[in-house]
Amino acid sequence: MNSPATPPRSLAELRRLTPARVALGRAGASLPTEALLDFTLAHARARDAVHAGFDAAALAAELQALGLSTLRVSSRAADRRDYLARPDLGRQLDPAARDVLAGAPPVGDIALVIGDGLSPVAVAAQATAVVRHLLPRLAAARIGVGAAAVATGARVALGDEIGAALGARMVVVLIGERPGLSAPASLGAYLTFGPRPGLTDADRNCVSNIHASGISAEEAAHKIAWLIREGLVRQVTGVALKDESGSLMPELPPP
Incomplete structure (x- = not known):
């Protein structure tokens, strides 16, 4: 006897x-008004996320409250316009940042870098x-974990130079x-063993889509x-690697 077919x-x-x-529907040859307005709003939120300000001082204070010493550094991108137009500059430390790192003690196992990237609101x-x-x-x-570097105008590869310097x-x-149009505030984590300038994405592991509707902070910390x-x-x-x-995370006391 055949079982009944599952209804679609x-x-x-x-x-x-x-x-x-x-399945947004249509109105003539276009989208319905509600769907079009929703898309326009999502696009505006994504643009706002890219151009949002980065409060490096506030982030450094939050990390210090967790017991981490912090260093403030910047890439060679002079401003947000420069950062978006010249990705290469976001991968290089400016000379003042190199001096800051040169005066810092070695960190040992892990250098933690937190950079604004393409969505400061996600950070x-x-x-x-x-981190908590x-x-x-x-x-x-x-x-x-040694000092945490808070990096302005950062691309992922900036961490290679920071890690090597520390x-x-x-x-x-x-x-x-x-x-994205459904996730304007998504954080990524990139891990690189033996950091040094010149590495590529093939040398890194990534935990991505850390946001309210994606991977939670706790699950991301477990994976990282x-x-x-x-x-x-x-x-x-x-x-x-x-x-x-x-998917199972060990029980830990609340941070």
């Missing part, structure tokens, strides 16, 4: 399962929470990701801590 899901059910814009919303959940996991594994075995970069532990043990990151952290 409606388009309304599909829309509840994804933030993607599907303001998510970065401190990720990450620190006890690293402490439990006896992995030391003598870190690994650099962890928390940075605002390129805003696993990658740090395994990366230090195996002395690799990137394509040579597969994320096998799994």
Whole structure:
């Protein structure tokens, strides 16, 4: 006896399962007014996220409250316009920042870099929470975190130069990701063993989509801590290190 066929899901059910814009309907040859206004609003939020100000001083104060010493550095991008037009400048430290790092003590295992990236609002919303959940996991594994560098005008690769200057075995970069139409405030974490200028994305591991409707700060901290532990043990990151952290997170006391 054949079992009854599963009834197809409606388009309304599909829309509840994804933030993607599907089955929006139409009005003549165009979108319905509501869908068009929703798209326009999402586009405006994404643009605002890219051009938002970055309060490096406030972020440094939040990190210091978690027990981290902080360093303030900048890339060679002179301003936001320069940063967006010249990605290469966001990957290089300015001379004053090099002097700051040259006077800092070596950090040992981990250099933590938090940069504005393409969504400063994501950093303001998510970065401190990720660090708060990450620190006890690293402490439990006896992995030391040196000074945290708060970087303005930062691209991911700026962490390579910072990590090398601080003598870190690994650099962890928390940075605002390129805003999307459904996630204008998404944070990414990039981990690189043996940081030095000239590395590529193939040398990094990434934990992305850290935001209110994506990966939570706690889940992200679990994945990042696993990658740090395994990366230090195996002395690799990137394509040579597969994320096998799994979905179960160990119980930890509240941070």
